[in-house]
Amino acid sequence: MAGLVFYCRPGFENDTANEVQEKATEQGIHGYVQAKPNEGYITFNCHQASDADVLARGLKLDELIFARQLVCFTAFVENMDVKDRIDPIVGQLDDFPECGDLIVESADSNSGRELVKFCRQFTVPLRNALRKSRHLCGFENEMQPVMHVFFVKTDAAYIGYSYRENSSPYLQGILRLRSPSEAPSRSTLKLDEAFRVLLPEEQKEQQFSGAHAVDLGACPGGWTYQLVRRGMFVQAVDNGAMATELMESGQVQHYAEDGFKFAPKKKNVEWLVCDMIEKPHRVAKLMAEWFEKKWCHQAIFNLKLPMKQRYQCVLECLEIIDDILSSKSMNYQYRVKQLYHDRDEVTVYLWRCRKAK
Ligand SMILES: C[S@@+](CC[C@H](N)C(=O)[O-])C[C@H]1O[C@@H](n2cnc3c(N)ncnc32)[C@H](O)[C@@H]1O
Structure with missing residues (x-):
């Protein structure tokens, strides 16, 4: 056996x-x-x-x-x-x-x-x-x-x-992480784990400090907190309220807007993160469109999977991304994982790469 x-x-x-x-x-x-x-x-x-x-x-x-x-x-x-x-x-x-x-x-x-x-x-x-x-x-x-x-x-x-x-x-x-007491929500652990687990070794070496990021569906700020603690400047998009302490960091700008309509104000966004509770196919399409428009270089996002055929659904979402990005001959890669801190969802790390795929 x-x-x-x-x-x-x-x-x-x-x-x-x-x-x-x-x-x-x-x-x-x-x-x-x-x-x-x-x-x-x-x-x-x-x-x-x-x-x-x-x-x-x-x-x-x-x-x-x-x-x-x-x-x-x-x-x-x-x-x-x-x-x-x-x-x-x-x-x-x-x-x-x-x-x-x-x-x-x-x-x-x-x-x-x-x-x-x-x-x-x-x-x-x-x-x-x-x-x-x-x-x-x-x-x-x-x-x-x-x-x-x-x-x-x-x-x-x-x-x-x-x-x-x-x-x-x-x-x-299982990578077990302790939730920092000052983080606005326990969701913070999902993004922390994603940075530690999903990035290939060479990507972990990159300079985060000073980079610009957009967080779609940011409230109350658990994911923004992870970006801020890595030294990034964050445009936090959500109609809800952001944790006051995060706003006091001086690194966060809050936009009470619809994440599906939001466009970054400048072309300097390195990171896009997204934790909006939305249909996974819709999120996958939005993420691919950000890459298609060259609005960001790297993204970490969740695909929520409340349905039964979860594997099939993830494959369909990846197909949406592949269809959009390969039609533009873009060089990109992704890693997809159900992380320990994920529940009915998986996390995707998508990035533009310099070498041919
Ligand atoms: C799971 S919560 C995000 C938690 C957050 N990542 C954290 O760590 O604190 C989902 C958020 O997505 C927001 N959301 C849902 N649809 C949205 C949309 N179309 N535009 C902007 N935000 C949206 C909700 O208001 C909610 O605050």
Whole structure:
């Protein structure tokens, strides 16, 4: 038995399954998905065991919308004696690559949450045993894959590994951020996470300070707050009221206007961000039009997905963007992800690039 486990937000198992099945087929790899509602993970079971490793390298986590983590599993151990869960796990590792680190974790679901404390406590004794049996390097080695033991029940776990260059470095694939007490809303975490997770490494190096930004649907100002704290000057567009402290920063101008009709006053906008609660197709079209008119260079926006066929809807939105921008022969790229701080929505980072696509 071999395949991949994908962690996702509980409730999004179907979307993750549809996406993974489609991407695996594109890679010519055949298997079947197992997914149960609200479990916070799905598995893709390969018909040929050797395909699991091929998929773990070929399917890029950065390009998956709904998956938070991707682990190649080689075994599923069930009915373990809870007095000794180490031996049955070590007994499954005959053809396992030598790993540089170990993560013991569970899903971000109701049942998974009950296992968190156990996983934390179990890590040290398991790590010691794996070092002794030489399945784990004697020190943390960043050149080697990371071993994952993913508990789904107290006596059942998937045993697998991930490649560092194609996995999330965070426990459960989740970057946990603390909401700054002075931020006007908890939505602030969505944009903070987007900047930290969606931007490719080279884009993270860019100079934010002094850049001009537009925030469509800005009130009360959680996203504007993230732009301001990065030193940007923000045109905040919304009919609602902005938090007073943000306005006192001197970096924000408030426009009580319709975000669909707003046009920037000067051609100096680097960043467009948008968190308007609106139909996703409409938002996608608006974002593409800003790029078409060369009103901004980079954008981060949310697509709200209250419907059932969420994966299909995101694909339609991306098609709208592709149609508009490729008809103008624009060089652009995007990354789309359901972030940890997103709810029924995904976040898109869209940027104009200098090199040909
Ligand atoms: C989810 S809230 C934004 C929260 C904000 N990003 C934050 O972090 O505080 C959505 C906002 O979009 C605004 N909005 C919805 N439709 C809009 C439109 N057509 N033009 C401007 N703002 C709009 C609403 O007034 C609301 O304040």
